[in-house]
Amino acid sequence: MHEQIDEKIEVIVKFKESEIFPHFFRWSGRVYKVERVNMVHKERDGNDTIYYFSVSDKANFFRLAFFTRDLSWRIQEVFCK
Numbered sequence: 001m002h003e004q005i006d007e008k009i010e011v012i013v014k015f016k017e018s019e020i021f022p023h024f025f026r027w028s029g030r031v032y033k034v035e036r037v038n039m040v041h042k043e044r045d046g047n048d049t050i051y052y053f054s055v056s057d058k059a060n061f062f063r064l065a066f067f068t069r070d071l072s073w074r075i076q077e078v079f080c081k
Contacts, residue, residue, distance in 0.1 A: 001080045011064065011073040022053055022064055027075050032057050052076075
């Protein structure tokens, strides 16, 4: 199942040198542990830089977005098995 979403989420991140990686995130009252960061890319939107993280837990794939203008996170897509 694939679902398009655009909701704010809370994220706990890890920093490694100059890189940032999501470690846990809370969405719809549930906490998900990021088991793997599959891909990271970024794009510019005016003065904002948006970082996209394709991540997975043990059962699902998610696309998370980090917005530098206000340091907010959003979940954008879910792929459930």
